Amino acid sequence: MIRIHTPLAALSPLLAIAALASGCPSATPEARDAAPAAPAHAASGEATLFLMADIRGVLRPCGCTVDLQKGGFDRLAPYLAKERERHPDAKLLHAGPIFFEEGHVEADKRAQRVRQAEVAADLVARVGVDVAAATAADAAASDGKLKALGERAHLTLTAANLRLEADPGLSAFEVRTIGGIRIGIFALASPEEAEHLGARGLIEEPTAAATRTVAALADRADVVLLLSGLGLRETKRLVRKVAGIHFAVVGGMGEHPAVSEEAELVGDTRVMQFHREGRFVGRLTLALVAGKTAFVDASQASPAELAELDARVARLEQSLAGWEAKGDGTEREVRSARHHLASLKDERNKLAARKIEVPRDQSSFSFTLTPLNWDLPQDPDLLAIMDAFEQELAKINVANAGTLPAPKEGEAYYVGAAKCFDCHEGPERFWKQDRHHDAWATLERDNKTFDTECVSCHVTGYGKAGGSLVGQVKGRTAVQCEACHGPGSLHVKDSKKASINGHPTAEVCQGCHNKHHSPEFDFAVYKPKLMVPGHGLPPLPDEDDDE
Incomplete structure (x- = not known):
């Protein structure tokens, strides 16, 4: 049976007092790092955020088909390191499950999934995720150990509508100040995941939680960003109902969704979608002028970014030509190279086609979605961690294979x-x-x-x-x-x-x-x-x- 939590504010005074006396967690816990409420001010500044969704404990791509050969912590780390040279104050945020694929784990896969979540936490710590949504899927699959995984990953978990018995202090929202802009970050868990939680926690109806949290952030943040675990359709429905959410990162997506590369305007909210399993990284840059939150879409690539893509295309073309001339490389490797070359050219052409002029007195944003393609450099240290895990599986899974x-x-x-x-x-x-x-x-x-x-x-x-x-x-x-x-x-x-x-x-x-x-x-x-x-x-x- 799905258990949906009702906010304490909706209870009668007597029932609310009884609930608090019995140890029921507060419906509005303070954010751990939230800035104190302050008078409204017309902030200006520029901030960059890196965005991901639905990593789901996947360490590297499946590789079954060439179009799936994107992602992997070994490629994510060098990509972020280079981007952080350009944006040293940027924060990395994550929506949707980060440690487990789903709340229910099959018995014959449990030992591997639990150990894989620990390795994923170690890798998350290495790449530097700052704030991640706490989800019912991760809470259920970790069997009450989500807080420990978050600490191991050195990240802050947050959720406005999720109450966990094992982590009653889970923050309802977080505030990060970047480039003079106070960014209020809150997350919503999907009620559809409640069945896996059992007695481990409760999920409040998302609209009520979002309305309350946006109100709480009104004096604390200049910009409000939602890390949604509701999937695309329900996220769109929610932002149409709840005013004051400027950006939404969608997690909880289905298998291989048709993802838009644009920050789609839904009501007054810019909604950003992602493929699952860490195959893409988003970069959101905000330019806030005098506190105006009617952001103009200024998404376009810089000359340096286009030049870098041109260099990657040239290297891949050269490698592919060499393989074909010498007969080197397996048939699978050649197919993979051709696929990624076409993908890279398509990405470059789309970015080059965007030409936008933004008035200086208008706030604006730029959003790009970058695939972690096969040709990107790999971090040898992270690669070694993942290889060691693969070796460890022989002991783990043979011991649990049964007969x-x-x-x-x-x-x-x-x-x-x-x-x-x-x-x-x-x-x-x-x-x-x-x-x-x-x-x-x-x-x-x-x-x-x-x-x-x-x-x-x-x-x-x-x-x-x-x-x-x-x-x-x-x-x-x-x-x-x-x-x-x-x-x-x-x-x-x-x-x-x-x-x-x-x-x-x-x-x-x-x-x-x-x-x-x-x-x-x-x-x-x-x-x-x-x-x-x-x-x-x-x-x-x-x-x-x-x-």
Whole structure:
């Protein structure tokens, strides 16, 4: 049952006193670093903020497809270091879950996720996140240890509508003064996450919490920024209802959303969206004139930024030309380079096209969304931390892998591709040239053979009778016949029995080729590529493979 917290102000005086006496946390806790209330003044100044959302404990990109090869703390750190040379007073803010993917963690993945959250906290500390939204997903998945993770990450957690039993002092808002501008920062957790909290805490209805918090910031901040965990649609609905929110960073987004690169004007609020898992970094620069908060959009790149992008394009073109001329680089590496080159050129052209003149007496802002692309430099120290974690997973996940279920009488179990190829020679030749054959090799190359997030889709029969588990993959590595056609023991005994799935549907493929790992997957496009003689098509005359 979802538990929505009602503000104490809405209770009768007697009930409010009883709630306070029983230890119920205050509905309006003071911000830890909030500036004291001060008389209104017409502030002027310039401030830069770096913005991210929904890192969700991901240390580096999945890499399943080239369009996912963005992000990673190893690339984030050098990028921020260079940007901070230009903007030394800038702060990095984060919306949405930062340590865990979601509030519920599957039992077989819990040990890895808990340790991964600790490593993520260490990396967050290294890159320097200043303020992050406290979310119900992180609170639930950390099992009451969110405060400890925040301290480990050296960041300030805040939420206006989240009350946690393990952290009753969680601030309702924060205020940071940058370049003479007081920026009020508050976060909202999504009520949809309340089911995972249980007795660990309560989530107040967001609109009431936002209205109260904006009022509290009126004398404390010149600009108000929301770190929203509500997702895009609910964030837009909220800012239309609640006046006084100047900027909103949207977290809590779904898988691979269609993200706008603009700071969209919704009501009087500029709403900024992000892809999940730390693939992009936003930079918001505010120029406040005489306290005017009707900001003009002045988003455009400086000559230095365009020159840097031109240099990156030139380096990537040179590397790609060298690979193609010498035949160096794997087919995957070449595809990846081409993808990122096209992405980089597109980014450069969009930025160059923006030409805006802002009157000097008007406040303005500039927002850019930068992908952490494959060609950016990597921090070797952070890379070493992530590599050490991958090595640690062998011990963690093998110890927690459990055992495979025993075959049940009369039910099919997995037997491995070698049994299939006793009869199906044509499909064997095709499979050995197909990417599914190399699925396990990609994990070996990337040191992911003990990662529970990866292994199940790169082996056959994961967790099933006769199949595989982490550390138990002999004879079941790669995506073999049974991964699509189902366990084959009964078919091996009697090939005429209708005991094998001869025509796998899209649902079979989408177990792995889902939005998280293969956002562009289209069953109708890919199925014909697997139709060859003896496998979906009649066998050649000199072969007797069954279809």
